[in-house]
Amino acid sequence: MTDSPTRTRPAPVRTRSMHSTDVPAEPALPRPRRWPAVLPALIPGTLMLVVALVQAGRPVLSWDEVTSAEVSSRTVGQILDLVRNIDAVFGAYYVFLHFWTGVAGTSEVALRLPSILAMAGGVALAAELGRRLFSPLAGLVTGVILCLVPNTTRYAAEARPYAFACFFSALALLLLLGSIRRGHPYRWMGYGLSVTLLGLSHLLALTTLAAHAVMIGMVAWRGRRRRRRLVLTWAGTALAGMLPLLPIAWLGAHQEDTQLHWVEPITMARIRAMPADVFGSREVAWLVIGMVVLTAWRPLRRLAPMAALALGPLVTLAVVSVLASPMWVARYLLVVLAPLAMLAAIALTRLERIRVVAVLLLLAFVAIPGQRAVRTPTAKVGPDYRAAAAIIGERARPGDVVVYPPKNRAIRAGMDYYLSRQPARPADPLVAVPSARTGWLIATEKSDVSAISRAERIWIVVGDRRGDAISAREQLRPILERDHRRIGFWQPKRATVALYEKVAS
Template identity: 35%
Template sequence: MGVFGSGRPFMWRDELATWSVAHRSVPEIMDVLHHLDAVIGPYYLFMHFWTELFGDSLTSLRLPSALAMAGAAVFVTLTGRKVFGPATGLMAGLLFAFTPSVSRYGQEARGYAFVVLAIAAATFFLLRALERPTVLRWLPYSLSLFAAGLFHLISLVVVAGHAVVVLMRWWRPRNHRLLIGFALSVVLGALPLTPLAMVGQTQVGRQLGWLDAPSLQYVAAGFWPGLFHSYWFGLCVIALALLPLAWAKGRRVVVELAMVAVVPIVLVWLISQSGTAYFIDRYLLFTLTAWSVLAAAGLSRLRPKPVAAIGLAVVVLLGVPDQRSVRQKYSRETWDGVAASKVIAEHYRPGDGLVTLGGDYRFFQLDVVLDYTLPEDVKLKGVFFKKDRVANGDIYPALCSDQELKACIGDTQRVWAITVGPPGYVFNQYSAAEKAVLNEVFPKQTNYVVRDMNVTLLERGPATG
């Protein structure tokens, strides 16, 4: 499911950042991490070596995420099998694999799928260690927590849900080995991540400053559909997950898994009410592993038995429209950077420059789009750059000030200006100073329109209208 159709949608801004950073040398990557995205650094380094071995096609860039989601499906199946039996394990793995958001992030060049894999493994290894709390059983749990935090520190909130499970198991026998083993395992897994957390904390404002404190209305209307990437699929999974809570027997383990699914969501919501907000569906994607097991438990108990198989098929079919949508060409971005590159390549002359977007529009990373899509013999010089993004140690270039714009253009005879928007939206995303200088220096302007983009060739010489 992760590989199918993964080469069709073009990269969106987060994936562009992945390619941009992973494409650099290791020292250049470390330079970026001193300024930005330190908490994503392990993933960038992994992708650097991955692309050196397997190339950077869209499918290749996204293949690690597909493999990670496949691994997560294994642990979801094993968890369901351990707790409820083989039939539930099989259904849990299938529900997880066919969840539209699992396909969505199994086809994304970011680290979220790695986190889902690590948390799925951690939950399985925790349940295994609680059966027989030995060092050899706690160690895989520690390693899984370390891996989860390495790829996304926020995912360690799952420890709160796991702690509730441990307390429930400890309560009756008062087996202190459970508490001691769990506490030591958490410390062993989390302590090596302390330097990463400290550096990440200094960068959190820039990385997450765009997130607002989540309202309860957002939780109901935005978060749940986003978590499953499908309104109807998600509604069915949650409804099925609630069924086991009505069981007369075996309810304890259902409550335990419910804690793994719900406590991280509640905790991140509460933390996000003051200070930095972290509440966004993809940051809590790892909770899908527990939701899938709970829903499969409810589904597998339906009688007669063929009803369970029919129910599974119905839920999967409800997700088909959303499965199709995540694989559409414009499912990530509505504009067509590939078409823009073809226009430039067709009319290119050596020495051409590029006017990249800055300010509030720099997140489009159109210079990265062109670097990825243009032929190797088409090289555009950033005319408004003081430093390109590599020299700047960032995912964005350092742009010239308003007073330096003419000097930065120098004697460049032709430049390409690219904006995102409808036809005629040529200079709307540039500052007033940039517009004035471009119109003065390059009066001859030829505009090419592609999907949701304007590709404008600016030349010195008399205006052509």
């Protein structure tokens, strides 16, 4: 009787021994550590912090930054008085900066450090979004691309709330993703709070909620049983998050004439120039956009939230600029950088790793001129207040007075900021009520300028270049042409400084 072959179930392989002589047991797999999962966010976030801190104090404060510096020196009550008249959309940032500067000081770096930290956090969160939605490599490449964009660095080192808008835009979408997956009430509360903070950083950043609607719609469509509950939960939470913003939106709408009067109407030329304006470099912009086009091979359902995050603010601001009031401003659209970087990263991750590195090196090389440009002393918009103040500080004498153009918010604030760091500073005798006490950004001035004639030396500082500084204060012309002569004339970037001395009788 012969034995027939029988099939037996193989014994389970034990990981701690090798009793089987045929197949060696697999070694025990170590428990996965938590720290590698944070690397795609930690590496670019740290890199952004380092990049933004390099020469962060070198550029002179812009004319908007000197407003931040001046308003932050006011009391909270004075700031609240201000936002009732103008800059309501920046009120929360001004209050925050008031307390921050009380601790950190008012140097250029101290003023800009909160934005630097916010942008570094925003880059890290964007990378984490890329990791969760796509892959760790996609997240890492997203963050690296953002670090290379010149305007990411430029607005990181900017004492304005635009970096906070980038941070809360990424945070809100990340918290929404967690709320969808977990569904815990506390997660939805966190998401609602992030929507409020997003609106407080900049009301126009709420246009990114279009991406949230797309993500909710996609999830609800796949899970039809809980579609209604999910949509209602999201809509209710988002509306609750926006409810505290209604007073700010109401004030902002009524301050439109003073807040946005300088914005030019949207044109095709301005639309074509927008990519370069948003990225801070035409070459970087079109290289990244070219990579974004390559994502067409990806399924639309995976790209839809990022596409909505990129297109939502662009389309909304364009439509509003055409139909209502011009708002087509590059810094209002910085929130589109993260989704564009992520779409570009998705295209790159299909390549071999060495090619990914090569493309990033090419992008870094192309970005060098833009990165250098944002660190020059006069990179910001506005006059070179530092140079103008140095001219006066080195030559000022006791009894000197300084005169500025009437009804100008920035030149007096900028000169006050930098003159306070000089060994000598002329008096400003035309101020009747300082701007901090007017409830506006402009000081109330004396109508009678005859007292100026008694000064031995008069400085005139104008926030543009002109051959005749007196043209900024025509009511002084009879006095200066009769009793004084010009003994000094300087023209730093976008500024004119002139010194007049009394003629001996």
